[in-house]
Amino acid sequence: MQLIITKNPTDLAKTAADFIANRIKDVLKKQDRFTIALSGGSTPKALHELLAKSPYREQIPWAQLHVFWGDERYVPIDDEQSNAGMAYDTLLGHVYTPEDQIHVWRTELEPDAAAADYDRVLHEYFGEGNDTTFDLVLLGMGDDGHTLSLFPGTEVVHEKIAWTKAYFLTQQNMYRLTLTASIVNRAACVLFLVAGPKKAEPLKEVLEGDYNPDKYPSQEIKPADGDLVWMVDEKAAALLNK
Ligand SMILES: O=C1O[C@H](COP(=O)(O)O)[C@@H](O)[C@H](O)[C@H]1O
Numbered sequence: 001m002q003l004i005i006t007k008n009p010t011d012l013a014k015t016a017a018d019f020i021a022n023r024i025k026d027v028l029k030k031q032d033r034f035t036i037a038l039s040g041g042s043t044p045k046a047l048h049e050l051l052a053k054s055p056y057r058e059q060i061p062w063a064q065l066h067v068f069w070g071d072e073r074y075v076p077i078d079d080e081q082s083n084a085g086m087a088y089d090t091l092l093g094h095v096y097t098p099e100d101q102i103h104v105w106r107t108e109l110e111p112d113a114a115a116a117d118y119d120r121v122l123h124e125y126f127g128e129g130n131d132t133t134f135d136l137v138l139l140g141m142g143d144d145g146h147t148l149s150l151f152p153g154t155e156v157v158h159e160k161i162a163w164t165k166a167y168f169l170t171q172q173n174m175y176r177l178t179l180t181a182s183i184v185n186r187a188a189c190v191l192f193l194v195a196g197p198k199k200a201e202p203l204k205e206v207l208e209g210d211y212n213p214d215k216y217p218s219q220e221i222k223p224a225d226g227d228l229v230w231m232v233d234e235k236a237a238a239l240l241n242k
Pocket residue numbers: 039040041042043044070071072073083139140141142143146147148149
């Protein structure tokens with residue numbers, strides 16, 4: 001595991017943008033497509049806005065990207081809570097990635113059908129027996145230690161077989177659609193982006209506390225053969241034994 005601490009959220013976005021641009025460049029020397037899973041919430045917005053601008057807008061071969069999402073809120077894409085909607089507003093609406101290479105969770109279907117549909121798309125895309133999945137998964141971490149839509153105290157945290165799940169998240173009174181640790185841990189690289197003082201306590205527990213994924217689901221993310229990078233700002237890192 002690599003821990004990178006940046007001064008503030010602006011530096012975090014810049015460091016992450018450079019990391020992603022370099023990773024895409026390196027991977028595309030060996031293959032002709034780059035598969036990324038985006039995260040939602042508030043933290044990636046600054047990163048997206050940076051990637052949509054010069055020099056990243058010109059440097060990154062956007063037409064070779066294939067885009068998925070790690071999780072989604074069960075709302076229409078034009079709802080302000082939609083993770084895909086946020087990514088279109090801040091990034092995908094400003095770069096040229098062909099629409100048929102962008103795979104949104106189909107929230108117009110019933111929740112279980114939407115999860116089954118995403119599972120089918122992922123299995124068709126990666127093919128059976130392919131041990132490595134995404135080239136890069138971007139993740140965030142909530143104030144409660146959740147990542148993806150793996151929330152504390154939910155069964156989905158322990159899912160070891162299925163790649164996708166839909167379930168009703170009582171504390172938010174909404175359905176969530178999520179990839180599971182089972183597929184994310186097959187990625188070639190997982191990059192967590194974490195910023196702000198509210199993340200300091202859960203970050204300390206996730207990285208330095210006892211193993212307790214029911215309380216801190218982010219602990220379940222440990223790529224089997226891939227790289228795991230935690231990129232955090234100083235406020236989030238404040239309690240760590242650095
Ligand atoms: O609900 C969600 O929250 C997490 C963390 O979001 P942040 O606002 O604290 O950055 C996010 O990673 C996830 O994709 C999203 O659905």
